[in-house]
Amino acid sequence: MTIKPIFTLKTALKSLWRNRMMSIAxxxxxxxxxxxxxxxxxxxxxxxxxxxxxxxxxxxxQVYIGDDVSAEERESLQTTIEGITGVDQVIYxxxxxxxxxxxxxxxxxxxxLEGLEENPLPNSFIVYLTDIYYSAQVVSTxxxxxxxxxxxxxxxxxxxxxxFTEMMRKAGMIIMFVLIAISTFIIHNTIKLAVNARRxxxxxxxxxxATNWFIRWPFLTEGTLLGMMGAGVSxxxxxxxxxxxxxxxxxxxxxxISAYVVKPEVLVGDLIFLFFIIGxxxxxxxxxxxxxxxxxx
Amino acid sequence: MIEFQNVSKKYDNGVMALxxxxxxxxxxxxxxxxxxxxxxxxxxxxxxxxxxxxSTGKIWVDETNITRLHxxxxxxxxxxxxxxxxxxxxxxxxTVYENIAFAMEIVGTNQRIIRKQVPMILALVGLMxxxxxxxxxxxxxxxxxxxxxxxxINNPPILIADEPTGNLDPETSWEIMKILRTINRRGTTIxxxxxxxEIVDIMRKRVIALEKGNVARDDKIGVYGYDD
Numbered sequence: 001m002t003i004k005p006i007f008t009l010k011t012a013l014k015s016l017w018r019n020r021m022m023s024i025a026x027x028x029x030x031x032x033x034x035x036x037x038x039x040x041x042x043x044x045x046x047x048x049x050x051x052x053x054x055x056x057x058x059x060x061x062q063v064y065i066g067d068d069v070s071a072e073e074r075e076s077l078q079t080t081i082e083g084i085t086g087v088d089q090v091i092y093x094x095x096x097x098x099x100x101x102x103x104x105x106x107x108x109x110x111x112x113l114e115g116l117e118e119n120p121l122p123n124s125f126i127v128y129l130t131d132i133y134y135s136a137q138v139v140s141t142x143x144x145x146x147x148x149x150x151x152x153x154x155x156x157x158x159x160x161x162x163x164f165t166e167m168m169r170k171a172g173m174i175i176m177f178v179l180i181a182i183s184t185f186i187i188h189n190t191i192k193l194a195v196n197a198r199r200x201x202x203x204x205x206x207x208x209x210a211t212n213w214f215i216r217w218p219f220l221t222e223g224t225l226l227g228m229m230g231a232g233v234s235x236x237x238x239x240x241x242x243x244x245x246x247x248x249x250x251x252x253x254x255x256x257i258s259a260y261v262v263k264p265e266v267l268v269g270d271l272i273f274l275f276f277i278i279g280x281x282x283x284x285x286x287x288x289x290x291x292x293x294x295x296x297x
Numbered sequence: 298m299i300e301f302q303n304v305s306k307k308y309d310n311g312v313m314a315l316x317x318x319x320x321x322x323x324x325x326x327x328x329x330x331x332x333x334x335x336x337x338x339x340x341x342x343x344x345x346x347x348x349x350x351x352s353t354g355k356i357w358v359d360e361t362n363i364t365r366l367h368x369x370x371x372x373x374x375x376x377x378x379x380x381x382x383x384x385x386x387x388x389x390x391x392t393v394y395e396n397i398a399f400a401m402e403i404v405g406t407n408q409r410i411i412r413k414q415v416p417m418i419l420a421l422v423g424l425m426x427x428x429x430x431x432x433x434x435x436x437x438x439x440x441x442x443x444x445x446x447x448x449x450i451n452n453p454p455i456l457i458a459d460e461p462t463g464n465l466d467p468e469t470s471w472e473i474m475k476i477l478r479t480i481n482r483r484g485t486t487i488x489x490x491x492x493x494x495e496i497v498d499i500m501r502k503r504v505i506a507l508e509k510g511n512v513a514r515d516d517k518i519g520v521y522g523y524d525d
Binding site: 007200201203204205206207208209210211212214 | 346373374386399400
């Protein structure tokens with residue numbers, strides 16, 4: 001048996017048009033699912049991006065050295081720290097270097113630092129870790145070393161951030177899963193209506209000797225088309241929605257945040273791909289599910 | 298052409314629809330299946346079409362043992378067996394032509410051949426020129442002719458007619474019988490379940506009577522033999 005793509009497509013479109021109210025309901029449902037899914041996806045992607053850049057920033061530990069520590073003592077201290085497991089690199093930052101850097105990062109407000117009579121900043125080491133995993137261990141070891149005044153790590157922040165992203169990702173997955181299930185169910189119902197309306201036809205087809213796949217194809221095409229139409233609608237909606245939000249964040253007021261926000265072109269590019277696969281999948285699954293019962297004649 | 302060897306069918310609800318049935322039908326025969334309601338006629342037909350599976354025994358259709366036929370092979374069995382029903386089962390939203398062409402499209406026949414064959418079969422059942430009419434514009438007898446045309450369009454070696462005259466007046470019934478006889482003379486084996494005493498008695502064909510799932514009679518030239 002040969003499958004005629006044009007014949008199949010024509011039959012499917014005709015049937016979709018005949019049940020257009022249900023078709024619109026299905027497309028809306030798939031779109032709604034995909035849009036919510038897209039929003040969650042956008043949030044997760046952005047939170048991930050932010051977490052990543054934050055992690056890179058907070059991946060270091062600052063070790064302040066007492067003022068009474070001599071240059072030799074300082075060098076032996078550096079060697080000791082470099083020997084601790086998990087330490088990747090130790091960089092010495094003198095108090096004057098630190099001040100310079102502060103001036104640089106404060107930019108226009110740097111004049112505030114001009115008024116200082118003496119440099120209030122301590123000498124310090126910046127310790128980079130091979131992995132954030134060693135953080136707690138390294139911090140406690142360094143705290144006991146002589147000459148170390150204070151150890152400042154961002155471990156808590158990083159951990160909170162990582163936990164938060166992990167939680168978001170899990171919650172997102174669960175919501176996505178539920179939404180996909182709901183959409184599949186709605187498509188299943190639409191196709192069931194179409195199948196029901198054509199039960200007689202299917203019955204006759206069975207008697208004349210049509211194979212199950214011959215009967216299934218038009219409905220499968222119908223479901224998949226519904227899913228892809230939903231994908232098309234939601235892609236457009238997400239494109240406008242996300243571009244709008246992005247432009248809003250990009251206005252001067254939120255400029256600080258927008259540096260981390262994923263660009264619309266990148267996001268929409270990912271979404272189109274995701275939407276069409278999920279949309280077609282929901283449609284195909286829903287229609288095969290609704291056919292099962294009727295094919296056993 | 299069709300052979301039942303010790304076939305029994307017991308439904309899940311305990312009803313013994315067929316009880317050790319042995320029947321052999323040769324190629325080109327015309328056989329009436331008679332018997333009271335619930336005697337097993339429907340089950341008998343359904344087993345040939347593989348709509349129900351038998352409990353024990355073996356069934357052969359056109360040289361093939363269909364007792365343990367894979368589900369995927371069932372469509373190909375049905376292409377060898379044309380079926381006509383009491384209620385015609387035509388698609389109301391398709392024309393006569395489309396209803397018949399539909400059966401050919403299903404088996405993947407080329408449109409060029411379909412355009413040639415459909416008028417020929419319409420001529421055979423006496424519906425020439427009615428191709429563009431919808432079923433609800435036809436009389437019952439004409440609708441049954443369309444359904445016979447649809448059953449025969451793919452040239453199956455066997456035709457099963459399940460009370461084909463059940464909804465028709467006597468005169469129309471005879472027209473249908475004439476068509477079936479013509480088809481039979483062209484070599485198609487015909488199996489017809491019926492309650493129509495007059496037809497069975499006048500046609501003088503083989504009669505198999507089923508009662509409570511058993512073959513009660515099997516006469517080469519039989520009569521209806523019931524009082525209903």
